[in-house]
């Protein structure tokens with residue numbers, strides 16, 4: 001798959017049967033929606049599923065950021081903001097092929113998730129360490 005930002009080939013990162021596409025050049029990450037769902041299911045994170053549905057069905061954010069094309073269907077993706085101040089802007093395929101995180105946005109999301117729902121600390125912790133492992137490993 002080709003990186004929607006810099007057009008380099010992305011590398012496939014596999015972890016617990018879940019494959020992600022990672023761009024070594026801009027550090028962006030592509031999640032197929034099915035893969036993200038698998039990840040959340042494997043962690044049994046109901047709250048996170050609600051969170052994901054919220055993202056997939058949210059309104060387009062107003063942004064001056066350049067629009068990116070979906071690496072699967074090549075149509076322009078919509079910008080969606082996660083959280084508030086400072087919000088994280090991610091790109092989502094309108095046909096729900098998946099989500100694109102620019103380099104650094106995953107790290108912001110990890111910090112955001114880590115700060116929320118302290119009562120669900122254990123399961124959140126698993127996803128956070130999963131993400132850390134995946135995104136800090138390749139170099």
Ligand SMILES: [Zn+2]
Pocket residue numbers: 003004005006007008023024025026027028
């Ligand atoms: Zn790239």
Ligand SMILES: [Zn+2]
Pocket residue numbers: 070071072073074075093094095096097098
């Ligand atoms: Zn698409």
